[in-house]
Amino acid sequence: MLLTILAFVVTLGVLVTVHEWGHYWVARRCGVKVLTFSIGFGKPLLRWRRGDEQWQLAAIPLGGFVRMLDEREAPVSSGEMSQAFNRQHPLKKILIVVAGPLANLVLAMLLYAGLYVHGVDAIRPIAGQVTPASIADRAGFRPGDEIVSIADRPVASWDEAFVALLDVAGSAVPARVEVRDADARVVERLLPLAELGREVYEPRLLIRLGFTPYPLTTVIARVEPESAAAKAGLRAGDAIVSLDGQVLRQWSSLQAALQRGPIPLDLVVRRDGVERSIVVTPAAVDVQGHRIGRLGLEPTIDEQLWQKYQVRLQYPPVQALSAAVDKIVIQTRLTLAMFGRMIVGKASLDQVSGPLTIATYAGESARLGLGNFIEYLALISLSLAVLNLLPVPLLDGGHLLYHVVELLTGRPVSPQVEAIGQRIGLTLLLALMALALFNDIHRLFLG
Known part of the structure; x- marks a missing residue:
């Protein structure tokens, strides 16, 4: 329990700090005066000053904020008008808003790249078992088959195979899978992912297809x-x-x-x-x-076979960075596709997770070792970046939408429109938080 709590606090602390630092760093370089840099919401537990800025740690650790000089919040002296956020060009506002999610994106990329340079333990994409009468069995897969590529995308581990399968899951056309069979022949097999329907976007995808990685x-x-x-x-x-x-x-x-x-x-x-x-x-x-x-x-x-299935993926720095960028692009596409499919009812809402699940997985990854924890941290950082860029009022993406409209029309969005957006955004976020909390409780205590 203590390790889980510590891992959760470290995860939130690192991700929130990096996110808010992105906003802060770009705001300062755009000439905007920062009033408060806060990690957490609510009552400040610890505060200190750096020049004119107040820095603080607050009681509720589920986020943070950077408060900037703004005439919409309080009167601004004539000498500081040029430093007020609301007085900035729309492009500067866009840069400041995007900087938070972008900082999380960069953090994820650096963490993934660092892992690839150090080396990542993985499992070769070899079918330890193929369930009889399963989709994989009907497609001709047999125990001992090693997946070489999926839709012309090379894969070196089951994790990469899982991501590659999800990437082509939306197509009605069977996925082209190149395998090396037990006789070392390279052959192509067609895997009809569409047969799974909504279940194709679930974490148990490989098992539902009929693959068991373990021998x-x-x-x-x-x-x-x-x-x-x-x-x-x-x-x-x-x-x-x-x-x-x-x-x-x-x-x-x-x-x-x-x-x-x-x-x-x-x-x-x-x-x-x-x-x-x-x-x-x-x-x-x-x-x-x-x-x-x-x-x-x-x-x-089968321990002998299991040892043969182990692989360590390790790349030189440039290739590691390329692999990290590639992984981020694929996971971002999958996250957006999953979110879109949940909206239209093509994917289950059970996959929405909240702080309890995040804390549980943070603790489990920490118990498995530093490398696993860093990989989990990278994944959550990427998810935070993508979530914050969704065009929902109250999120960075909602503010980004307002500033893009201002850039195109030449005038700021009216306070009335912003107020309506705030109410809509608050309703959506509260509903999402309620769903996430319900799923957490059901998954952890009732599932």
Whole structure:
């Protein structure tokens, strides 16, 4: 819990500080007087002065602000008129507004580039298992297939394959996937992502397609206490030899059988060199409206194969920077596409996350190591940049829209229009925050 809280505070502190520093730095260079630089909202807990500026840490750490001299907020002396934000040319206003999200974007790029220079541990895009009758199975994929490229985009890890698949997910045309099969032949296969419908934009995309990156064996590693498997007498170390009279060659075949529902399964297991028959009735569970079976088993991983699947991605600085920019471009496109599809109902709103989920994942990434935490920090920084540029009043994107209108029309947006926009933006943000909090609670405590 302490690590989670610390990781969450560091994440917010770094991202908010960088964001507000972007606004501050550009405002100063555009000749605008800054009055307050605040990390957090609400009552100041700590404050100090730097010349005419007040710097502070406030009680609510979910954001921050840079308050500039502005006639719309308070009277400005004639000697300081030229330093007021509202008196600046629209292009300067646009630069100041964009600087915050741009600072988060640059931070994400530098963090990703640094990771690539140092080296990132990854998993080669080799299918450890292919679920029978799945989309991948019907497309001809087999265990041991290594994905070389997707839609002519080379991939070196499952993370890159996941991003590349999401990038082409909106097309009705099957994705062209080049693979190197178990015989070292390079062949092309067509993966019809459209068959997944809305589920194509979910984090479990690879599993829903039928891919399991881990090389699983048919030996049981763990049996959950009081589970259907435990009540039937299955034990850790049992090797499942057959399922309903058919030789069980891969764990995914058992997973596929469970998708049919809580139907009794006739298993033959080998224990201490002796084979015995066990009939087990899976427990019934509901997953997204579908009733499936659950045994409460975990398989072992083929450690020799797993070692071969490991890869370390490491690039020289220029190539690392290029890879970081490429990753940011793809993830930005995916974020915008996902947001658009949620608006039109083509993607689930369950994916909207709030501070509880961010804190949880921050803690989990920190527990996995500094590299994982830095990668998570880069992802959240990029997400913050994209979110803030959406044309919603109260966000930077909403202010950007006002200043673009001023640039095109030659006059500022009227206070009445801004007031209406503020109310609309506040309503949208409160609704989004409520949805995010609901999803957090459901995911963490009820899911």
